[in-house]
Amino acid sequence: MAKGYAGRDVRALIAYCPHCTRPTYFEGLTGLLLPEEHSLTLQVPSVHPGEDLRFLPPEIAPLYDEARRCMSVRAFTATAHLCRKLLINIAVAEGLPPPHNVKFIEAINYLEQHNIIPRNARSVLDRIRVIGNAAAHELPQVTEADAHASLFLTAATLRNLYDVAAVAKAKP
Structure with a gap:
């Protein structure tokens, strides 16, 4: 049973994560401490979406983790913007000389021209670019679906x- 506070008319719960012992907010739970007619509609922060990747370079890992944390608190525009930024950081990590303002297209071209990404991966990077450009340059917020796709x-x-x-590369 979850530890937290709930009353008869309460449709939310603050509980402690058994893994990290930090609080998390639930809204509209079913079965734990709230009536059955309610369902889970929101958890903040949620479990960090995205994969745990073990072999990221030190200049890439913090940005990827930040994008995952942004997604867990429903910061969809920030998630998409970070995913776009990660592509530039990947190009620099893979050898693109880092001038003060690396242009996005230069970074993508570098990855492609130096065979760092497969030929058919350009469409993947373009999708991240389109969503990230919307995050950086357009007024409407990025949708949850687009942020998930980008991540x-x-x-x-x-x-x-x-x-x-x-x-x-690992030896058996």
Whole structure:
């Protein structure tokens, strides 16, 4: 049974995570401490979405973790913007000389021209770019679905570049 506070008319709960012992807020729970007619509609912060990636370079890992934390608190625009920024950081980590203002297209072209990403991965990076551009340059907020897509595609890119490569290089 979850530890927390709930009353008869309360439709929310603050509980402590058994893993990190920090509080998390639930709204509209079913079955724990609230009536059955309510369902879970919100948890803040939620479990960090996205994959746990073990072999990210030190200049990439903090940004990816930040994007996951943003998603867990429903900061969708920030998530999408960070995923776009990660692509530039990947290019710099892979050898693109870092001038003060690396243009996004230069970073993507570098990744493609130096065979860091597969030929068919350009469409993946373009989808991250389009969502990230909306986050950076347009007034409407990024939707939850677009933020999830951006984080998923970013994780897939990072997994292929770093985790898969590390496992392939490991000696049996």
